Amino acid sequence: SLRKPLTTAAAATMMLRRRAALALRQATQGQPNAGALGAFAHRSACGCTSCGARALSTAAKPAAPAPTLNLHVAPPKASASSEKETRKEKMAAAAKTKEGGKNKWQNFVGGVLDVIRPACSAAWPAVMNVLDAPSKRRVQNAASVYDLRLAAEKRMHAMCFGYLDGGADEEIALRRSVDAYKDVELRHAVLHGVGHGEVDASATILGHKHALPFFVTSCAGQRMFHADGEVATARAAEKHGVHMALSQLTTSTFEDVREAAPTSARTLQLYVWRDRYLLAEVLARAKEVGFTALALTADFSWVGNRERETKTGFTVPPSYSPRQCVDALRSPAWTYDFMSRVPYGYKAVPDADFPAESLVDFIAQQMKPEFDWDDAAWLCEEWGDTGPVALKGVARGADAVRWLEVGGKSIWVSNHGGRQLESSVAPFDVLPEVRAAVGPDVEVIMDGGVRRGIDVVKALARGADSVAVGRAYLYGLAAGGFDGVDKALTILSKDVHLALGLLGCRNVAELKARAPEMMLVKESSAYVQGGIFEPGVAGHTLQPCLQKAKNQ
Numbered sequence: 130s131l132r133k134p135l136t137t138a139a140a141a142t143m144m145l146r147r148r149a150a151l152a153l154r155q156a157t158q159g160q161p162n163a164g165a166l167g168a169f170a171h172r173s174a175c176g177c178t179s180c181g182a183r184a185l186s187t188a189a190k191p192a193a194p195a196p197t198l199n200l201h202v203a204p205p206k207a208s209a210s211s212e213k214e215t216r217k218e219k220m221a222a223a224a225k226t227k228e229g230g231k232n233k234w235q236n237f238v239g240g241v242l243d244v245i246r247p248a249c250s251a252a253w254p255a256v257m258n259v260l261d262a263p264s265k266r267r268v269q270n271a272a273s274v275y276d277l278r279l280a281a282e283k284r285m286h287a288m289c290f291g292y293l294d295g296g297a298d299e300e301i302a303l304r305r306s307v308d309a310y311k312d313v314e315l316r317h318a319v320l321h322g323v324g325h326g327e328v329d330a331s332a333t334i335l336g337h338k339h340a341l342p343f344f345v346t347s348c349a350g351q352r353m354f355h356a357d358g359e360v361a362t363a364r365a366a367e368k369h370g371v372h373m374a375l376s377q378l379t380t381s382t383f384e385d386v387r388e389a390a391p392t393s394a395r396t397l398q399l400y401v402w403r404d405r406y407l408l409a410e411v412l413a414r415a416k417e418v419g420f421t422a423l424a425l426t427a428d429f430s431w432v433g434n435r436e437r438e439t440k441t442g443f444t445v446p447p448s449y450s451p452r453q454c455v456d457a458l459r460s461p462a463w464t465y466d467f468m469s470r471v472p473y474g475y476k477a478v479p480d481a482d483f484p485a486e487s488l489v490d491f492i493a494q495q496m497k498p499e500f501d502w503d504d505a506a507w508l509c510e511e512w513g514d515t516g517p518v519a520l521k522g523v524a525r526g527a528d529a530v531r532w533l534e535v536g537g538k539s540i541w542v543s544n545h546g547g548r549q550l551e552s553s554v555a556p557f558d559v560l561p562e563v564r565a566a567v568g569p570d571v572e573v574i575m576d577g578g579v580r581r582g583i584d585v586v587k588a589l590a591r592g593a594d595s596v597a598v599g600r601a602y603l604y605g606l607a608a609g610g611f612d613g614v615d616k617a618l619t620i621l622s623k624d625v626h627l628a629l630g631l632l633g634c635r636n637v638a639e640l641k642a643r644a645p646e647m648m649l650v651k652e653s654s655a656y657v658q659g660g661i662f663e664p665g666v667a668g669h670t671l672q673p674c675l676q677k678a679k680n681q
Contacts, residue, residue: 321633582624
């Protein structure tokens with residue numbers, strides 16, 4: 130049976146118990162060393178939904194023991210300073226090792242690029258006007274996100290597009306995340322009296338009211354898709370009044386993004402890293418710059434198998450193989466952008482004064498697969514009352530409830546863009562179970578498979594308070610920078626307003642209130658919990674609205 134929402138008192142009691150247990154464990158044992166991660170690849174995009182620039186490490190070194198850190202007592206300044214210096218040394222060593230591992234051909238091509246980069250940069254305005262003209266026309270003529278996807282494919286380097294567009298293994302989870310919306314149909318309204326200027330699609334997202342009920346989700350390394358990266362995304366988000374989540378592995382600085390989107394860029398997305406001193410520094414910087422919400426990505430501590438990247442020859446750093454060079458010639462606008470700009474780095478990682486490709490091993494070692502609920506409780510405590518903390522990657526109602534117990538405020542239903550576990554449940558399918566588990570008053574965000582505004586409306590009607598979009602705007606970014614993201618958000622916004630009007634709903638609240646009378650769900654789309662062999666327990670359906678129908 131579904132668990133009832135927690136009361137405030139129960140949640141507070143559970144939080145105190147967990148803090149006490151964690152403090153006792155730290156006092157008696159300290160923080161355990163996780164040991165070696167082994168071969169590990171850091172990747173991101175989705176629609177990070179997606180995550181961004183992949184950092185590939187085929188031989189990550191054993192991680193250093195994480196420093197002991199009490200929940201209530203800040204680490205001594207001397208210890209923090211020592212950890213900082215040690216981290217700098219590790220970064221420098223990792224960068225040196227990665228650069229030293231390049232072969233003669235990589236060093237030769239890299240040297241040539243360093244020599245010609247100033248000239249390419251000086252000629253950039255005139256040359257790019259010519260090279261980017263076809264892509265600009267495609268963006269202008271795009272009528273849907275699918276058109277922007279085609280435009281992105283034509284402009285991008287083949288291996289980078291494969292990274293953005295692909296999913297895990299055979300991409301079953303990716304396809305299901307997109308197709309799941311087709312299992313729900315809506316009854317349109319007639320004679321509803323709602324005029325064109327009466328639709329208000331605004332929504333409160335992670336503590337702030339925004340003009341639209343969807344927002345741009347975090348994606349690391351956006352400069353891999355387009356040289357303007359996160360700044361272009363931020364400018365478009367600010368123009369449309371939509372919320373923006375920024376990745377911890379952003380290739381633009383906090384300050385640049387916040388300057389471009391002072392009212393939109395509110396949420397920092399965080400990975401499960403092992404160095405708490407480093408995390409604390411990142412959180413302190415985020416607070417100082419003005420971020421007011423946090424999203425912990427908990428479904429990326431292990432990295433999925435992305436077969437398409439193998440097929441397209443994706444490597445970081447570039448191997449400059451014959452195939453990569455030929456594909457570069459086939460995508461002249463993307464390639465000239467790459468040649469004209471200084472290699473991007475991870476601007477939110479303290480002391481990371483190296484190109485992103487040089488730090489792949491260091492980033493890989495920072496990922497902490499054994500990150501657990503106690504670590505999550507520490508994170509919530511460290512963020513304090515700055516704003517809500519969302520758990521991103523939830524696919525079970527029970528996990529959503531437990532997140533509230535450790536101090537989290539918001540639930541983010543996601544399967545990481547279908548890029549992690551193959552055949553992972555589509556977020557749209559598990560959304561009803563999560564909503565039923567936490568009750569109506571807890572904020573629930575959903576992402577995954579959104580390609581049209583009607584997908585957003587269906588997710589809101591099914592229980593989400595807001596919807597995060599990844600690939601939908603990233604295709605626009607890759608196709609045309611700011612103009613591409615602007616076009617993607619324009620298309621989605623028009624879709625949402627049109628759908629609300631045709632349904633006779635003046636706002637999101639009306640949509641939610643009338644959802645039971647307007648939603649038609651295919652009974653064949655019901656997912657039943659498997660692996661249960663007790664007849665009295667078996668048969669729990671993820672979509673409560675279909676439970677009765679299944680039992681009749």
